[in-house]
Amino acid sequence: MIWYPWETLSQLGVLDTFLENDFEALKHMVGHDPVLDVGCGDGDIAFFLETLGMQVDAVDYAPTNNNALLGVHALKQKLGSSVRIHEVDLDKRPTLPSSNYGFTVMLGVLYHLKNPFLVLEALANASRYIFLSTRIASLGPDRQTDFGALPLAYLVEEDELNNDETNFWIFSEKALQRVMRRAGWDVIRYATFGPAATADPVTDEGDARAFILAKSRLAGPPRGFRLREGWHQLEDNAWRWTERTFSMELDTSASLQPATLRFAFQLPEIVFAQTPVLNLAVRINGTAVASGIYSMPGEHEYIATVPPTDGQVSIAEFELDRAIAPTDQDRRELGLIVDFSGEAPIKLSYTK
Numbered sequence: 571m572i573w574y575p576w577e578t579l580s581q582l583g584v585l586d587t588f589l590e591n592d593f594e595a596l597k598h599m600v601g602h603d604p605v606l607d608v609g610c611g612d613g614d615i616a617f618f619l620e621t622l623g624m625q626v627d628a629v630d631y632a633p634t635n636n637n638a639l640l641g642v643h644a645l646k647q648k649l650g651s652s653v654r655i656h657e658v659d660l661d662k663r664p665t666l667p668s669s670n671y672g673f674t675v676m677l678g679v680l681y682h683l684k685n686p687f688l689v690l691e692a693l694a695n696a697s698r699y700i701f702l703s704t705r706i707a708s709l710g711p712d713r714q715t716d717f718g719a720l721p722l723a724y725l726v727e728e729d730e731l732n733n734d735e736t737n738f739w740i741f742s743e744k745a746l747q748r749v750m751r752r753a754g755w756d757v758i759r760y761a762t763f764g765p766a767a768t769a770d771p772v773t774d775e776g777d778a779r780a781f782i783l784a785k786s787r788l789a790g791p792p793r794g795f796r797l798r799e800g801w802h803q804l805e806d807n808a809w810r811w812t813e814r815t816f817s818m819e820l821d822t823s824a825s826l827q828p829a830t831l832r833f834a835f836q837l838p839e840i841v842f843a844q845t846p847v848l849n850l851a852v853r854i855n856g857t858a859v860a861s862g863i864y865s866m867p868g869e870h871e872y873i874a875t876v877p878p879t880d881g882q883v884s885i886a887e888f889e890l891d892r893a894i895a896p897t898d899q900d901r902r903e904l905g906l907i908v909d910f911s912g913e914a915p916i917k918l919s920y921t922k
Contacts, residue, residue, distance in 0.1 A: 571644070574611040574636045579618060581677050581781075585701050588759040588783045593622075596673070600624060600820045601786040601792040602883070603672035606697060608660070609679035612641035614655045619675075625796055626653045627667045631660070633734050634682065647878040656803070660861050661685050664692040665807050669794055669910050671697035680704035682736050687749055695834045696753030702782045705760065707740045707771040716835035721745040726772040746780055755784040794821040795916045798885070802902055808911035813903045814893035820854075820884045820918060822876060827877040831886065834915040839867040840894060849891040855884050876918070 589595045607616040610628035619626050632638045642655055656667045661684045673695040680686050681704055684888050693700060708718030711730070721744040728735040741749065750757055764778030800816025822829060829852075831860065841848060842865075850862035854876055858890035862872045876884055 571633040571637050571640050573641055574614075576611075576678070578611055578614045578677060581703060581774070582615065582618070583782065584703075584761065584763075584781045588701075588761075588781075599761045601698075602674035602791055602796040602819060603670055603698075604668060604796065606668075606671045606674040606693075607668065608674060608676040608693070609682070610642055611636060613645050613651075613655070614652060615675055615677070616642075617645060617649060617651055620651060620653050625798075627671075628655045629660075629667065630655075631657045631757050632657055634807070660692075661688045664689045666692065666696050667802075668804050669696050670790060672699065673697065674700040676700060677703045681731075681740055684738055686739055687753055690749060690753035690755065690789075694788040696789060698786050698792070699791045700755065700784050700786070702784070703779055704746065705769075705771070706743055706746060706766065706778050706780045707769045707776070708742060708767055708778075709770045709776065710772055711772045713768070713770055713773075713776065716797070718742055718767065718769075719744065721748045728770055732841060743780060746782075750782065750784055753887065754786055755782075756787060757782055757784045759783040765791050766796075792821075793914050793916070795819060795914075800888075800905075802904075804910065809907055809909045811902065811907055812888075812905040815887070815889045816905065817885060817887045818916060820876065820886055820916075822879055822882070822884045822918070826861075826880050829918045831871040831872075831874050831876050832917045832919070833911070834863055834913075835872070836869050836870065837864055837867050838907065838908065840865060841892070841906070845892050851889045853887045855879060858866055 604625040604627055605619050607626060607628045610616050610630045613628055616626045616628040628642060630639060639657060646653055646655060654667065658665065674693055680702065685688050707724055709716055717902050720742060723739045723741045723745050725739060731737040747757060762778055765776065766778045768776065769778035770776030796819040798817040798819055800813040802811040804810045836850065847867060848864045850872060852859050852861060852874060857875045857877055864870055868881045896903055896915050
């Protein structure tokens with residue numbers, strides 16, 4: 571197996587500079603939502619972010635990954651990691667594993683995309699912040715044609731840049747800043763490294779990189795919760811199944827007073843095929859609270875009081891007394907369905 575040969579972790583030094591060495595600023599941007607690593611390579615950044623206490627989705631595409639994703643899977647197993655690895659062809663269909671991320675990292679990926687505008691817009695709809703890097707150019711390959719002042723991009727030939735046919739668009743700085751804005755991003759911090767004024771799209775001496783920290787104008791607000799164990803992958807960018815047992819992390823930092831938890835979900839008819847009544851047992855921070863008892867399929871809302879806590883988060887654990895067992899057609903255990911396409915299905919309200 572050939573490991574990814576570039577030092578991706580070193581690029582986080584630029585993010586640290588952008589944030590003025592303030593880790594709390596990064597935590598604020600992430601909130602209680604997961605982080606997305608686009609073009610994860612062997613997962614260096616994804617696993618590092620996990621050590622900071624973040625829930626991470628790592629995305630790459632095996633046919634263009636350096637080792638067909640063998641490296642990131644091997645490291646996940648070796649580290650005993652909970653990073654969720656997803657194979658996604660962003661050019662064909664930029665469907666992301668979740669629809670609400672606090673922060674996205676996408677380093678050295680933009681020039682590998684046939685449709686960078688489409689992907690940037692999809693990310694702006696799903697993530698509140700992004701840290702991005704890409705190669706830029708001011709001169710043509712002849713190093714005479716100067717287009718640095720114009721919002722243009724150069725399309726490389728299959729063998730023109732590192733003999734890598736997965737390289738496509740090299741933006742000028744003006745073009746990069748414009749495509750970010752038009753795709754729904756407001757640039758917060760921007761820096762270049764290398765000979766930006768004389769950068770070209772193909773030579774080693776003309777290699778310059780731009781780094782951007784940006785905030786989305788399209789993404790929804792922080793959710794106030796984070797999914798933990800027992801949730802299956804998002805389907806149709808809208809909804810997901812749970813397993814029989816599943817859990818979530820709730821942001822209870824807003825008040826020390828009791829909070830009301832509202833959890834909206836659906837129970838399909840097939841869940842009642844073997845039992846007329848379904849019980850949903852719930853524990854919050856290890857304490858049992860009111861159970862939900864359901865005898866009809868369709869939409870339901872579970873409501874319970876979250877016990878007072880002086881902690882920043884509360885852990886809610888759910889357990890159904892029955893679930894749909896795996897079959898030859900679907901090897902998953904299936905509990906209930908939660909819709910993430912509209913209003914947040916999990917809400918907290920506080921008593922004043």
